[in-house]
Amino acid sequence: MTPQRVIIAEALRAARRALSAQELAERIKRDHPTIGRATVYRALDAQVADGVASRFERAGHEWAYIACNPTHHHHLVCTRCQAVEEIEQELAALLLSSVSRRHGFAVDHATLNLYGKCGRCRLGSAA
Secondary structure, three states: OOHHHHHHHHHHHHHHHOOOOOHHHHHHHHHOOOOHHHHHHHHHHHHHOOOEEEEEEEEOEEEEEEEEEOEEEEEEOOOOOOOOOEEEHHHHHHHHOOOOOOOOHOOOOOEEEEEEEHHHHHHHHOO
8 A cells, every 4th residue: 555545545534425536636635736636546446446435426427435344335325415324234134135025036246325315414405
């Protein structure tokens, strides 16, 4: 792991919300002007491949990234504030067993991302 990749991983972890590669590069540039956008993209791809970050599609086909737990889990993604909350596999297992019973389909692997508005954004939009 290069020093640049450590800086990028720490910046993504500190963000605590989903960021595009461009947004992350701009944050990093303030303190580390020599780290280029291509390095950020490569580091993010490596983190996703290693399972320590997840990639989400935003409106307009833009990718956003968030640091996450390397154990298998699923996500709730707020489309307004970009907050991401992890859902444990046990909760998704209820849905998967229902799919299996109803459709006779044996799920080998599932990645579940639910998009909508978090409680804080829903309360804010009601005002």
